[in-house]
Amino acid sequence: NVTDVIYTPIKSDATRVSALLSGEVDLVTDLPTQDVERLRKEPNLKVLDGHEVRTIFIGLDQHNDELKYASVKGKNPFKDVRVRRALNMAVDREAIRKVTMRGLSIPAGIMIAPGVHGYSTQIDIVQKYDPAGAKKLLAEAGYPQGFEFTLDCPNNRYVNDEKICQSLVSMWARAGFRVKLNSMQFANYIPKLLALDTSA
Known part of the structure; x- marks a missing residue:
C-alpha cells in the first residue's frame, strides 16, 4: 500500500533517468525514446507504455492574406x-x-x-x-x-x-x-x- 507520494519535478531527461536508475525516485514519466529499450533490460525496472491521446500536428497559417516569414509575397x-x-x-x-x-x-x-x-x-x-x-x-x-x-x-x-x-x-x-x-x-x-x- 502507498501511504505517501512525493512529486519531484526533474526537467532534464538524463537526470530523470539517472534518478530512476539510482533509486532516488521510484517512478518517472515521459521517458526519452532513446532510453526506453535500455531501461526495459534493467531487471529491477518495469517499463509501461501505451497509447496516448496526444496528436502531434503542424498548424499552417491560412488566416493571413500574405504568408509571413516566406519568400512568396502578396499572397498566402x-x-x-x-x-x-x-x-x-x-x-x-x-x-x-x-x-x-x-x-x-x-x-x-x-x-x-x-x-x-x-x-x-x-x-x-x-x-x-x-x-x-x-x-x-x-x-x-x-x-x-x-x-x-x-x-x-x-x-x-x-x-x-x-x-x-x-x-x-x-x-x-x-x-x-x-x-x-x-x-x-x-x-x-x-x-x-x-x-x-x-x-x-
Whole structure:
C-alpha cells in the first residue's frame, strides 16, 4: 500500500533517468525514446507504455492574406489546398515512427486519436508518402520551384518535438519546400502562435 507520494519535478531527461536508475525516485514519466529499450533490460525496472491521446500536428497559417516569414509575397500559398496536400504527401510518417520516435508512435491521418470519442478507423486514413507527387502538386499550384517558409517549433514541450520538426524540414525539402526551422522554448512559442505571428 502507498501511504505517501512525493512529486519531484526533474526537467532534464538524463537526470530523470539517472534518478530512476539510482533509486532516488521510484517512478518517472515521459521517458526519452532513446532510453526506453535500455531501461526495459534493467531487471529491477518495469517499463509501461501505451497509447496516448496526444496528436502531434503542424498548424499552417491560412488566416493571413500574405504568408509571413516566406519568400512568396502578396499572397498566402497555404490557402491553396494543393499546397497543403503537397506538404502532407511529403511527410514520411513511417520514418518518423521508426527512426525519430523509435517505434513508440502511431502515424495519424486525423487529429482525433484512438480512444477519444469521435475517433473512427474509417476516416483515420494516413496519407501515403509521395514526395514526387507532392512536387507535382506544388507545381500545379504555381510553385514549380517551390518556396521558402519558416517552421516555428517548440523544443522543450513534447517528446522529440524538435527532432520531429527537423525530420519534416528535410522531408519537405525533397518536395521543393525550403523551410527555415525556428526552434524555441515553449514559453516563447505559445505567444507567437496565439498572435498568429507564424507561417507554420
